[in-house]
Amino acid sequence: MTEKRLNLALRTLFAGGAALGATFMALPAIAQQETEPAMQRVEITGSSIRRLAAQSALPITSLRADDFAKQGLATAQEVLATIPMNQTSTGASQSVGAGTGGRTTADLRGLGGDTTLVLLNGRRLANHPFFADTVDLNIIPVAALDRVEVLRDGASAIYGTDAIGGVVNFITKRSYRGMAATVEAFVPQASGGGDEQRVNVVGGWGDLATDGWNLLAVADYHRQSALRSVDRPFSSTGVRPGRGVSQTSGTPFPANFFAAPLNDDDPGISGNPGFFTGCAPPASVPSTTNQTCRFDFTRYIDNIPLTTQHSFLGRLTRKFGGNHTGSVEYMHSRSINESRVAPPPLAGIGLTMTASGPFYPGAGITPAFPGLAGQDLDISWRPLVTGQRIQEDTSLSDRLLASMEGMIGNWDYSSALSYSVGRARSDFTGGYVIDQRIIDGVASGLLNPFGEQTAAGQTWLQNSLLLGEFLKGKINSSAIDFKASRDIRQMAGGPLGFAIGAEVRHDKATYTVDRALASQASSSGYADALDQRGSRTIRAIFTEFNVPIIKDLEVNLAGRYDYYTDVGGNFNPKVAVRWQMSPRVLLRGSYNEGFRAPTLYDINGPQTVTNTAQPFDDPVLCPGGTPVPGANPSLACDQQQNIREGGNPNVQPETSRTYSAGIVLEPMRNVTASADFWDIRLKDQINAIAEQTLFENYQRYQHLFFYNAAGTRLDYVLSETSNLGEVRTRGVDLSLLWRIPRNQFGNMSLAVDGTYVDKYDYQNERNGPFTENAGRYADERPVFRWRHNATLAWNMAPYTLTLANRYMSGYDDQNNVAPAFEQRVDPYSTWSLAGTYTGNRSMELTLGVKNLFDEDPPYTNQGTTFQQGYDPRYTDPLGRTFYIRATYKF
Structure with missing residues (x-):
């Protein structure tokens, strides 16, 4: 031939x-x-x-x-x-x-x-x-x-x-x-x-x-x-209200949480105990759509x-x-x-806090949050004390x-x-950081995703570096x-x-x-x-x-x-x-x-599965920027989504x-x-x-969106090399x-x-x-x-x-x-x-x-x-x- x-x-x-x-x-x-x-x-x-x-x-x-x-x-x-x-x-x-x-x-x-x-x-x-x-x-x-x-x-x-x-x-x-x-x-x-x-x-x-x-x-x-x-002032932030831009992440410090719905009529509770005190500026700022915080990740990037x-x-x-x-x-x-x-953005990895933990909102250290009644919390957290990912x-x-x-x-x-x-x-x-150590540290009550760490928590985090x-x-x-x-x-x-x-x-x-x-x-x-x-x-x-x-x-x-x-x-x-x-x-x-x-x-x-460069709304779980009942807004709405390449x-x-x-x-x-x-x-x-094309044309590319078995989380959108x-x-x-x-x-x-x-x-x-x-x-x-x-x-x-x-x-x-x-x-x-x-x-x-x-x-x-x-x-x-x-x- x-x-x-x-x-x-x-x-x-x-x-x-x-x-x-x-x-x-x-x-x-x-x-x-x-x-x-x-x-x-x-x-x-x-x-x-x-x-x-x-x-x-x-x-x-x-x-x-x-x-x-x-x-x-x-x-x-x-x-x-x-x-x-x-x-x-x-x-x-x-x-x-x-x-x-x-x-x-x-x-x-x-x-x-x-x-x-x-x-x-x-x-x-x-x-x-x-x-x-x-x-x-x-x-x-x-x-x-x-x-x-x-x-x-x-x-x-x-x-x-x-x-x-x-x-x-x-x-x-x-x-x-x-x-x-x-x-x-x-x-x-x-x-x-x-x-x-x-x-x-x-x-x-x-x-x-x-x-x-x-x-x-x-x-x-x-x-x-x-x-x-x-x-440089022109690159110092992704939050520019005068320009209509808010390039932020739903994985901040202090951490956002989501409490799963108790029944079919309950949409679930999303929030952040730090929301009412202004989050933790300048890196974290209050969300304009719910009682959570947003993270200005641009401040931590090298030009x-x-x-x-x-x-x-x-x-x-x-x-x-x-x-x-x-x-x-x-x-x-x-x-x-x-x-x-x-x-590191630690979200959607099974980071769970129970009501028995010392840092649960309202337990004494972390301020209470309206509507919580002891539900398990799905945590979205960036441990700033571990430093930038290098x-x-x-x-x-x-x-x-x-x-x-x-x-x-x-x-x-x-x-x-x-x-x-x-x-x-x-x-x-x-x-x-090692995901499992963070999961274990939060579950055991050793790590505080909502505030300052104890000496033991600080040591745990430093020993969790990868x-x-x-x-x-x-x-x-x-x-x-x-x-x-x-x-x-x-x-x-x-x-x-x-x-x-x-x-x-x-x-x-x-x-x-x-x-x-x-x-x-x-x-x-x-x-x-x-x-x-x-x-x-x-x-x-x-x-x-x-x-x-x-x-x-x-x-x-x-x-x-x-x-x-x-x-x-x-x-x-x-x-x-x-x-x-x-x-x-x-x-x-x-x-x-x-x-x-x-x-x-x-x-x-x-x-490889990495984050998209810019935040997107999940077209199924957060269409038009509004989460469907039971969806975690910190994962589904205005978030850097997973993309598989x-x-x-x-x-x-x-x-x-x-x-x-x-x-x-x-x-x-x-x-x-x-x-x-x-x-x-x-x-x-x-x-x-391009990631923008995929998320802006879901009806055309929905076969490239992959969700978990329960349909409650977008695992990734597929963007592999093709003709x-x-x-x-x-x-x-x-x-x-x-x-x-x-x-x-x-x-x-x-x-x-x-x-x-x-x-x-x-x-x-x-x-x-x-x-x-x-x-x-x-x-x-x-x-x-x-x-x-x-x-x-x-x-x-x-x-x-x-x-x-x-x-x-x-x-x-x-x-x-x-x-x-x-x-x-x-x-x-x-x-x-x-x-x-x-x-x-x-x-x-x-x-x-x-x-x-x-x-x-x-x-x-x-x-x-x-x-x-x-x-x-x-x-x-x-x-x-x-x-x-x-x-x-x-």
Whole structure:
């Protein structure tokens, strides 16, 4: 079966079936032809054909490491956040409470991080074990980088799966001599935390051109301290009456209780002995609907978690003869993320108090509550004295790569053997408690859920803390690849380029849950999760033609067949046209098809039960916010409900098609402008239905709601990975580069890159209705209509000044509020200013300020993330931040 599919793919490919090759130019598309070495043959991101640099025609945004370092961009996430087509860079801030293992991802075109392929020097890294869908950007050795290239086009025909939205290629220094040490410090003007420090050392020995060898070694350390939500006014609370928002939990301190009904006419009693004295502000506030308290969990969440990152890269490169170069490279990265969320919510776990206990309301210590007559109480309690729940996520990545490239006859070749391993683990380091001990402590009368603890109760709680590693994941990826290219004949427009290659990769993932530990805490989310494992082998063959029809008109054809042993195979073609119709005008266009296989986690990920990010009414037990008789309002109404997530063995691949058309103009020698229209349609999207969609459409999704046998409690709503419907998006990338001629006042340049999204519609199920997302918050997030990054640079040796602006347009908010409070989120615009001095041959010094005008994030009433008042996925909570960067060269 595999052989038949492969033969069919090859026949289709060589018969000239539609195939799209890498095509499109970088922003300075025409001007680049004037500055690149005339005869340099290079490998270009998005193409398998080595060609003269002057012949490149790719939609690539290239960022030089020197430039983004001067702008104070300290991490790979910050670098990618400056690229307008990157809708969001999910990072450490969004990992708080989300179980992502502290990973950072990119999201080109807003299609999700799993459709953006991340490469290091043109080859794959192991994905992060948790979710296994994308590389964790935290492992990228930023200090070793020479540049970052972002291919703004689908590239499944070149690289295979994961490249539907585009490709991010991190390229390290090729040959480096000397030694340099760099220190950086970032200090926010506002107090509270979030400061950063970085130290790195780069060393290079030997000259590849003259000595025939080069050794490069880079070591880097980066740390950012935590920033609490209460340290910024815009994120300090989830209770904002003036905004119509009350993002609170029905599991507070002091505890709420529910007394079951005595007969069919009795609805039961819900209440809180502390209600009449105002609960326990500011964390607990009186409910506006009954005599209970609500807990403002936002006050106990980190805006930015404590993060520490270490990385090392070493590479030995050697020439063999005049035509061959071999290298051995080793990379190691370690990232530690410590996130803090509210103390554990102990609700619905069988926490029962009887009338014989000393802390029963009215027994003498706890104030009486009207209507109680000795009924057993179902308790909903947060023991604040145990402290915030603290989870430490550690990610490690190692890659060993041996490669060889050069020329054999007229063939350029490149081959590599690699082994990558990604490991991650999660540890309870504080705040989590053993459920059964709390149940026993309340039942025995030792613990007081309504007030201060006795010395014995305090000791009992401290001895009930749950500590240790509860989850670990590992993903291994071994691969061998080979590709070769050459000019096979001369045509009217130039040489006909041809490339062919093959790749074999084996991936294996394991997920191990310490059931003995995790099962003791329902608040862990892994109380009933099971170990999982999966593996697959991927075999691929690909080819590419670059056909110069006539002078200045070329067609690029490419195609790739991938076969996955667990989900089958797929052929992806690509075709592109580039026409230099005049020295000042370039036209280009492309069509390609894409394919993304479900990840090993999509298929085999363990099932977890966690809380929803925002509170919801149980659609059965609390319809419209009113509890049905016998329902516990503290569990059923306006409460963070249980949601079950994880892998699905029935999920199938998603496919896509993309086409684009663009123009590049150079109206005068120093001005280059471009406009590129793109249109993407993705089918059978692999994702989980958003929690908002499930709870707002109960009639449609009621088969996903699971209740206990008595029907008195929602056990969970199921939101496992599945194939949803289509995604349709289109827009235009706009670029302008103005290089002011050198004069007595130095050099100046202005660069503006922007992306306008005209349409972003999606379906939550096959053949279902489309939801509009462009310019509005829909289900999980907004899609920005317009984003741009503008940079004004001035240079007059030995000084350089850079002024940069990052802008995102406003959008209609999530607006799960009363109509009177519905709003539109304001645009977000921040400026940064940096100056660099290079007058000393051994020293380079940069001083700068980020968020120059101290712009707060715009207010949003979104409830998708654990942070409230702003959206951490797109904005920076630090405010004005000063930084210094010093490099000393030995």
